[in-house]
Amino acid sequence: MSNGLAAHADPHGHAHHPALQHHFQTLDQQHEAATLGMWVFLVTEVMFFGGLLMAYLLYRVWYPEAWSEGSLELDIRLGGFNTVVLIASSLTMALGVRAAQTGAQRTTVRWLLLTMALGLTFLVVKFFEYKEKWDLNHIPGPNFVFEGPQEMSDHLQIFFSLYFGLTGLHALHMVIGVSILSVITWMAHRRRFTPEWYTPVEISGLYWHFVDIVWIFLFPLLYLVDRAHQLG
């Protein structure tokens, strides 16, 4: 970078930004490569969730009554609340990235802390949702309880298996996301980021938004779908 901020002399004898790796020519190129790499990873993540969504779709086509019944068993208020919390966390994340872009370091830390707090709120609500399912014996397996025909009970267990599979995998991603953000927040607190180099904030933001997008699909697919059909 021509910009002399924090420049130092390297073994090759020319000055560059300390964050610039030797195999890149400019910070712009490095930033582009890092972002692209994150996107490639996110594509694999889409396919990862895609397999489960495919199973969801097929069983929904086969057992629409069980899907309708199953979505009624889920708490739409908690699911809706979590949707709002997660979308709000995406907003705070985007504002955190923006603060890093503009060099507002303390603001970056504040937005990142808020993002983590919202992420943890989501996980706490999710815990109580799971606990309710546990108390109602809605965990698929030998102890599954459903007042109704055996066939419906069997099909509902498939619905709940996919519910726990999809939301569990999503919750795992949230835990990983919060862990990544705690490291990024610490780096931001140590003033490691500048408007010239904030790539870690940007690509953890991409990951966080991806996890938000997964929930944007899971909420209607699990909580809302076919609900109206039960109401007549």
Add this chain to the structure above:
Amino acid sequence: MAGHVSPTKVYYTIFGSLMVLTAVTVTVAFINLGGLNFPVALGIAILKATLVILFFMHVKYSSRLTKLICGTAFFFLLVLFGLTLSDYLSRGWFTAPGGTTGAGTRVTIGPATPAPPAEP
């Protein structure tokens, strides 16, 4: 330096739109549209995801290569869904002369032979 800096107003507007769309999708879930409930819910989710991808994830301002990589995710997702469903949904549509009608129809969970109704 790399990266387009969007005005904060853009982020708040997108957040507002996402909230409105969430309210719409919840409201629609309580109205019986028959077969349309699923496509409507999915359509709203796709719209919300698009807003997040374009503005929060900066794809609108990214290089063409990034846009292409992002697009491949959805292309391959459609291949996965399309080819799998074209197999499962078309099973049992046609039966060859002398073939078995039962071949390849839906998998049933539980006992192979349906139990007689237990209730009187």
